[in-house]
Amino acid sequence: MTTYLALKYLHVIGAAVLLGTGAGIAFFMLLAHRTGDAATVAAVARIVVAADVLFTATAVVAQPITGTLLAWIVGYSLLDGWLLLSIALYIVTGAFWLPVVWMQMRMRDLAVTAAREGTPLPAEYHRLFRLWFAFGFPAFAAVLAIFWLMIARPPLG
């Protein structure tokens, strides 16, 4: 029971970190972008990249580990409909999140250069920002759907 509760505690904290960091990063990046100021974008993007490495990446690795251990302790099969769908959605999230991490690093570098040279944010930055924005929606929607599947555990298939 103690191990179960400890794992569940870590799992729920991990879920909060994933959703919270994701939402926070999106908000701060969007607001920095809206200033149009290269130095502001550079500073915020630098912090955002660090936050993704420290918090999101840790939770991304920990979540399937604590989740699989929980399933094992409680006696769920990973092939149960709600778990299988959650795992598929988790892969979808990762497929959108990994390029986003790269885009944030590239946007940071472009903003640092623009700020140093006193030039406006280049076209490549704006193209990447639009892509970054678009990728956020499916990733965020998938995490919200996983939350619901984990809480409701609907009897699928």
Ligand code: HEM
């Ligand atoms: C990727 C692999 C994952 C696996 C194998 C997994 C597995 C599980 C299992 C088996 C439970 C039920 C524990 C119990 O019956 O007490 C659970 C609960 C939970 N999971 Fe996951 N999980 C995964 C990912 C996630 C993700 C990505 C999130 C959210 C971002 C999440 C959020 C939650 C929450 C909030 C609960 C608690 C639900 C409740 O007690 O009502 N899980 N998970």
